[in-house]
Each structure stands twice: as structure tokens, then as C-alpha cells.
Amino acid sequence: MKPAPFVYHRPRTVEEAVALLGLPACKVLAGGQSLVPLMNFRLSRPRHLVDINWLPGLDGVEWDPDQGRLRLGALVRHQVLATHPLVRRHLPVLAEAAGHIGHWAIRSRGTLGGSLAHADPAAELPAAMVALGARFCLRSQSGERWVDAGEFFQGLFTTVLAEDELLTAVEVSVDQSARWGFYEIARRVGDFALAGAYARRRGGVIDLTWFGVGPKPFTVELQAGEAEAALEQVLQTAAEDVAARQWAKVAAMRALQRAGR
Numbered sequence: 001m002k003p004a005p006f007v008y009h010r011p012r013t014v015e016e017a018v019a020l021l022g023l024p025a026c027k028v029l030a031g032g033q034s035l036v037p038l039m040n041f042r043l044s045r046p047r048h049l050v051d052i053n054w055l056p057g058l059d060g061v062e063w064d065p066d067q068g069r070l071r072l073g074a075l076v077r078h079q080v081l082a083t084h085p086l087v088r089r090h091l092p093v094l095a096e097a098a099g100h101i102g103h104w105a106i107r108s109r110g111t112l113g114g115s116l117a118h119a120d121p122a123a124e125l126p127a128a129m130v131a132l133g134a135r136f137c138l139r140s141q142s143g144e145r146w147v148d149a150g151e152f153f154q155g156l157f158t159t160v161l162a163e164d165e166l167l168t169a170v171e172v173s174v175d176q177s178a179r180w181g182f183y184e185i186a187r188r189v190g191d192f193a194l195a196g197a198y199a200r201r202r203g204g205v206i207d208l209t210w211f212g213v214g215p216k217p218f219t220v221e222l223q224a225g226e227a228e229a230a231l232e233q234v235l236q237t238a239a240e241d242v243a244a245r246q247w248a249k250v251a252a253m254r255a256l257q258r259a260g261r
């Protein structure tokens, strides 16, 4: 199928882009890896499409040594996240997770901002941001606001992004003392995850963040010694069926192992 007719806009500045977002039935086009299939199936019928791929300054990866903080532009492609030396050095768990997104062709087009705005519950990056305690910069004509990842995701494909807001950047403060593990279960390489988990270990405390298990990523805090029993309890309420609970448990246990038991 072909998409319904729309007007294509190619702004050259962020200011111009956010002004266009005030148009009726307007959508941002980033990598197009989720939006274009939806348009082709006519599940999404924007009247205006604002292509942000030509905006300067949104594809940077910057390390601030004074703040111990990594700043990632919304247009950073998944493949860049998976391979960039600064990401691999400071947030290797994020680089590892990005390498699990789809296939190379999808990773080379899909963007960080697009994945976060799309908020697929089985996607790797939204959960990564919740696990990492990231915050997002949202720009509109009335200025900018910063939102914590934990508040950004509201439910199935739902976020706090307003229709006239553009996600421009992500910041992650790097906790050097934490040890990380990541694991996901998928039917085939490149498929969306059936379940996945990030484990962050700090001393005797473990934070587990799941994706593909509920309508949005969620985190539970466990004490190292009681992780297995607590997992059973958490997943009884979080996952809808027995198979989903088993996948979620296996993903969590493997992520835990990788974070060091």
C-alpha cells in the first residue's frame, strides 16, 4: 500500500521545525523505520510530515568529563549508538543493546529520538533510558523542558510528548560504580524482543528494568541475596501469561549473571 497524501516539509533549523509542528495532523519524520510502515498501512495518516533529518546539531555524541555525562542527539542512529567509541567506553550496556535492534539496514536509518518517541514496549532503547536514569530535552515554540525517562513513558506507544514538541537530546549521567548486564530473548536475530532486561548492580542492591513484559519499561529494586524469589513475585503481577513470565525471568537472570552475581 501507499501512504495517504501529505505535505512534506524540510526545515533547516530546530526553530523552523517546532513552528511547523503546530500544523494540524503533523508528524515528525526521523528514520522512518516505524512511521513509514504505519503510513503505508494507513494506520497513521499525517497531513503534514516534518523531516528532521536535515536539522544541524541533532546527531552529536558528546562526553562532558566534568559532569560525567553523555549527551546524545535525537538523530543519533542506532548503528552509531552501537559502535561509537564514547558510547562503548562510557555506556557499553547501551552500545550492546543498540546492536540488538533489527538488522543493519534498520539500525543505519532508525534514530534514538524516533525509538523513544515511538515508545514500543518491546524496544531496547526506551528501557535502556529508564534503566540509565536518562533525561530528555523536549523543544516547542514556547521553549524547552527536561523530562526524566521514568516519567516520559506513559504506556503502550504513549509518552508525555505533546504534538508540537520535538525531542532534541538525551543526557545520561554515568555512574562509574555500577556494574551492568543486558539480555534479551527474541525468536530470531533482529526480531523485536519477547522479553529483555537490564540489571544494574550497586553494592548489594540490584535494579532490574524490563522491556517486552508490560505496556512500558519498568524497574524493580531487589536485594542481591533474594533476587530469585523476588523475581517470581514481581513477574506474577507484571507479565500476562506463563510463557511471558518465563521469558521475563530468564532475561532477568541472564542480565543479573552478566552484571556479576
Ligand SMILES: Cc1cc2nc3c(=O)[nH]c(=O)nc-3n(C[C@H](O)[C@H](O)[C@H](O)COP(=O)(O)OP(=O)(O)OC[C@H]3O[C@@H](n4cnc5c(N)ncnc54)[C@H](O)[C@@H]3O)c2cc1C
Pocket: 027, 028, 029, 030, 031, 032, 033, 034, 035, 036, 037, 052, 074, 100, 101, 102, 103, 106, 109, 110, 111, 112, 113, 114, 115, 117, 118, 120, 122, 123, 124, 125, 161, 165, 166, 167, 168, 190, 191, 192, 193
Ligand atoms: C523490520 C524492522 C525491525 C525492527 N526491529 C526493531 C527492534 O528489534 N527493536 C527496536 O527497538 N526497534 C525496531 N524497529 C524499529 C526501529 O528501531 C525504529 O528506528 C524506531 O522504532 C523509530 O525510529 P525512527 O527514527 O525510524 O522514527 P520514525 O519512524 O521516523 O518515527 C517514529 C515516531 O516517532 C516520532 N518521532 C521521531 N523522532 C522524533 C523526535 N525527535 N521528536 C518527536 N517525535 C519524534 C514520529 O513522528 C513517529 O511518530 C524495527 C523496524 C523494522 C522496520
